Amino acid sequence: MSYGDKFQQLSKYDRETLKGNSLDWNRKPPLYKQYPPDLERFELEKPDQQGGQPLYSIIQQRRSKRSYNKTAVQGGKLSQVLWAAQGITLATEYHQFRAAPSAGGLFPIETYCAINNVEGFKPGIYHYQVPYHTLVLIKEGSYGLDLARAALGQKMLRESAFNLVWSAMIERSKWKYEQRAYRYIYLDAGHIAQNAALAAVSCGLGSCQVGAFFDEEVNRIIGLDGASEFAIYMSTFGET
Numbered sequence: 001m002s003y004g005d006k007f008q009q010l011s012k013y014d015r016e017t018l019k020g021n022s023l024d025w026n027r028k029p030p031l032y033k034q035y036p037p038d039l040e041r042f043e044l045e046k047p048d049q050q051g052g053q054p055l056y057s058i059i060q061q062r063r064s065k066r067s068y069n070k071t072a073v074q075g076g077k078l079s080q081v082l083w084a085a086q087g088i089t090l091a092t093e094y095h096q097f098r099a100a101p102s103a104g105g106l107f108p109i110e111t112y113c114a115i116n117n118v119e120g121f122k123p124g125i126y127h128y129q130v131p132y133h134t135l136v137l138i139k140e141g142s143y144g145l146d147l148a149r150a151a152l153g154q155k156m157l158r159e160s161a162f163n164l165v166w167s168a169m170i171e172r173s174k175w176k177y178e179q180r181a182y183r184y185i186y187l188d189a190g191h192i193a194q195n196a197a198l199a200a201v202s203c204g205l206g207s208c209q210v211g212a213f214f215d216e217e218v219n220r221i222i223g224l225d226g227a228s229e230f231a232i233y234m235s236t237f238g239e240t
């Protein structure tokens, strides 16, 4: 059996072997990734949490768009897409819930934004700080071409106004789900990317999902170690 087939079989739950494992709360990984305080931070506009186009109409309109014009995207649209992807939509005393569901509420997915052409933001790789709805600039520069090369030469990553890169911090999910975590991170990322794609339609942006990429090249561009955290999915966005 090849490794993908084996993984599917070995990560199944079954009634005979599923043990109720107790969770070690002292070893629960942190929910939010932090960056040094000296890195530059950028406020995002307050997102619209009520309006937008009617949902069914957005679902009807969504189509993968792979070519974009050169118009800079307004910062408010970037804000809207990030909020729809991972913004906090409910805060209680103990939990902060986000726009997309996550297995066990463990939120193992991090969002990076590779900006090519967005009003008010210099080109660079940014990390989306979920609790503050801000972007931290990790490194300045145009990485669209590098990402396009890493995505098997898909030009849309260079021509887009911005690309979102989703990584998994696997220990956040493994802490509870062990090897089954590898199923859940991909499901989580799918929900997030779909929310972002629907928000893009509402903002009048085109977008496309990207699953085809050289993993280690994307990890290197974003600055991920590829073991504790690794890129699993990307999306491109731009005016069409």
Ligand SMILES: Cc1cc2nc3c(=O)[nH]c(=O)nc-3n(C[C@H](O)[C@H](O)[C@H](O)COP(=O)(O)O)c2cc1C
Residues within 6 Å of the ligand: 062, 063, 064, 065, 066, 154, 208, 209, 210, 211, 212, 213
């Ligand atoms: C997991 C996944 C990975 C994808 N990867 C790519 C990709 O690397 N490049 C691309 O052009 N489209 C990619 N797509 C987009 C699909 O090709 C597209 O969704 C499909 O053709 C259906 O068209 P629609 O999105 O317009 O409905 C991907 C979609 C999904 C869900």
